[in-house]
Amino acid sequence: MTLAGVLAPVLTPFDDRLEPDLPRFLAHCRKLLANGCDGLAVFGTTSEANSLSLEERERMLEALLKDGVDPARLMPGTGCSALPDTVRLTRKAVQAGCAGVLMLPPFYYKNISDDALFRSFAETIERVADPRLRIFLYHIPQVSAVPIPLTVIERLRAAYPSMVVGLKDSSGDWDNTRSILEAFPGFRVFVGSEKFLLRNMRAGGAGCITATANFNAPAIARLYAEWRSLDAERLQAEVDQVREIFQSFPLIAALKAALGWPAVRPPLLQLTPAQHVQLLARLGPVPYTK
Amino acid sequence: MTLAGVLAPVLTPFDDRLEPDLPRFLAHCRKLLANGCDGLAVFGTTSEANSLSLEERERMLEALLKDGVDPARLMPGTGCSALPDTVRLTRKAVQAGCAGVLMLPPFYYKNISDDALFRSFAETIERVADPRLRIFLYHIPQVSAVPIPLTVIERLRAAYPSMVVGLKDSSGDWDNTRSILEAFPGFRVFVGSEKFLLRNMRAGGAGCITATANFNAPAIARLYAEWRSLDAERLQAEVDQVREIFQSFPLIAALKAALGWPAVRPPLLQLTPAQHVQLLARLGPVPYTK
Numbered sequence: 108m109t110l111a112g113v114l115a116p117v118l119t120p121f122d123d124r125l126e127p128d129l130p131r132f133l134a135h136c137r138k139l140l141a142n143g144c145d146g147l148a149v150f151g152t153t154s155e156a157n158s159l160s161l162e163e164r165e166r167m168l169e170a171l172l173k174d175g176v177d178p179a180r181l182m183p184g185t186g187c188s189a190l191p192d193t194v195r196l197t198r199k200a201v202q203a204g205c206a207g208v209l210m211l212p213p214f215y216y217k218n219i220s221d222d223a224l225f226r227s228f229a230e231t232i233e234r235v236a237d238p239r240l241r242i243f244l245y246h247i248p249q250v251s252a253v254p255i256p257l258t259v260i261e262r263l264r265a266a267y268p269s270m271v272v273g274l275k276d277s278s279g280d281w282d283n284t285r286s287i288l289e290a291f292p293g294f295r296v297f298v299g300s301e302k303f304l305l306r307n308m309r310a311g312g313a314g315c316i317t318a319t320a321n322f323n324a325p326a327i328a329r330l331y332a333e334w335r336s337l338d339a340e341r342l343q344a345e346v347d348q349v350r351e352i353f354q355s356f357p358l359i360a361a362l363k364a365a366l367g368w369p370a371v372r373p374p375l376l377q378l379t380p381a382q383h384v385q386l387l388a389r390l391g392p393v394p395y396t397k
Numbered sequence: 398m399t400l401a402g403v404l405a406p407v408l409t410p411f412d413d414r415l416e417p418d419l420p421r422f423l424a425h426c427r428k429l430l431a432n433g434c435d436g437l438a439v440f441g442t443t444s445e446a447n448s449l450s451l452e453e454r455e456r457m458l459e460a461l462l463k464d465g466v467d468p469a470r471l472m473p474g475t476g477c478s479a480l481p482d483t484v485r486l487t488r489k490a491v492q493a494g495c496a497g498v499l500m501l502p503p504f505y506y507k508n509i510s511d512d513a514l515f516r517s518f519a520e521t522i523e524r525v526a527d528p529r530l531r532i533f534l535y536h537i538p539q540v541s542a543v544p545i546p547l548t549v550i551e552r553l554r555a556a557y558p559s560m561v562v563g564l565k566d567s568s569g570d571w572d573n574t575r576s577i578l579e580a581f582p583g584f585r586v587f588v589g590s591e592k593f594l595l596r597n598m599r600a601g602g603a604g605c606i607t608a609t610a611n612f613n614a615p616a617i618a619r620l621y622a623e624w625r626s627l628d629a630e631r632l633q634a635e636v637d638q639v640r641e642i643f644q645s646f647p648l649i650a651a652l653k654a655a656l657g658w659p660a661v662r663p664p665l666l667q668l669t670p671a672q673h674v675q676l677l678a679r680l681g682p683v684p685y686t687k
Binding site for chain 2: 213222249372
């Protein structure tokens with residue numbers, strides 16, 4: 108099975124001590140899969156993964172597997188700022204049989220050269236040293252401040268063709284996504300927002316990994332299922348409307364508020380009570396999920 | 398004892414497998430103290446601290462203490478992107494009796510508000526929950542991409558006057574340093590380069606925490622010792638010359654090359670052989686350290 112379609116970068120529920128709330132996390136994961144998500148990109152930006160310790164991420168992954176989630180549906184985020192951390196999490200994901208990993212570049216030092224960026228990924232791959240490894244590069248320059256240019260994608264694909272198999276483009280820059288799709292046929296490109304889902308599918312993309320799937324999975328999954336239909340533009344417009352509402356607020360905090368577990372870890376902030384009321388009013392009484 | 402003067406953000410020597418080389422690290426720390434450094438800011442940007450795992454940093458700190466270094470001379474970097482990691486390292490430093498900690502803000506999410514930044518530090522302080530804690534805020538916006546504005550410094554000082562005691566300004570923006578010194582008398586401000594050492598001392602600063610102290614400690618320490626003398630401008634010009642040479646190269650790689658252990662972890666790159674030769678030629682045969 109090749110993982111494609113709609114993946115949720117799963118939100119991490121916290122209890123009132125800001126510890127990961129495992130039962131709620133597992134229930135949310137089950138619900139996302141029941142509501143049409145093809146896979147779970149746990150430990151992404153939306154998951155506040157870089158606000159979690161390594162042990163917390165490992166414990167959450169173990170709990171998911173123990174809960175019976177098929178690892179072929181999992182694409183955990185494993186890119187950290189420190190090489191040994193990235194290697195440790197990636198190895199764990201590969202050994203668990205995960206479909207792939209979503210890998211940030213090391214994100215502390217800025218303005219690093221193409222050579223340095225290539226070497227960062229290459230060194231990780233050499234150390235993980237497992238032919239089952241499947242990497243999706245994670246391009247999210249507005250957060251990581253470390254972009255992954257086409258020149259580096261090209262070098263990595265040439266050096267590790269069976270392992271560097273795709274990318275998540277969260278830049279919000281459709282021209283960049285299109286350039287990647289055109290330059291690398293067969294490369295599995297996910298967009299970071301359902302806003303670009305129809306365009307991405309029409310251009311040969313693999314799907315989307317989108318924060319709002321945490322809330323609006325059925326509609327986004329339907330758009331993915333019917334993207335070749337005459338109805339596609341209307342379905343796209345529908346999911347865009349919901350996206351639009353969430354994007355008027357700090358996105359991660361808004362999604363958590365809408366799901367009823369508003370706690371976030373610093374440096375994020377919960378919605379204010381006024382924002383919370385406003386969000387719920389704009390979402391209205393529509394039942395989004397089962 | 399109040400830690401002030403010239404602190405070295407200690408380089409981390411790596412062996413040929415890119416593991417921290419502990420004996421070399423300890424020898425380098427002893428040498429820095431013998432050569433006039435007042436203290437050691439281990440685990441800073443220059444130390445590639447965010448390329449080290451938590452366990453590696455803990456092991457290195459333990460080794461230093463076991464080697465007999467006085468914790469009153471230590472200001473380890475403890476700011477990570479994940480709250481539990483920052484709390485764990487900070488607690489360890491406080492319990493070891495370190496003079497203070499140098500604390501980066503959480504650096505994954507960008508464009509965070511003053512409230513969010515305040516809450517990040519406040520939550521760490523509340524969790525460490527130890528009256529011995531002394532925090533030096535670490536302002537290095539060109540690397541962390543998360544600046545610490547004066548408004549947040551003011552709020553933190555008001556909320557935790559005995560704990561938020563100083564700042565390292567690595568912005569290279571003297572106007573910012575001067576504004577902080579003027580706004581907060583008694584706040585212990587270190588500049589991130591010896592280039593600003595004389596200006597900082599004349600304006601009431603506490604000293605400098607500078608990468609080049611790893612190589613040029615005696616001259617920088619002499620400038621600090623004699624900053625009130627008639628000779629100060631000349632001493633400043635002398636250390637500026639050496640700084641200038643290193644700044645023509647990638648700084649961390651150049652310092653490691655000059656010290657004879659050139660290995661760096663990704664995403665940094667070693668100097669090329671041509672750069673290495675050029676650097677040594679420009680430094681000349683002057684004996685910089687004992």
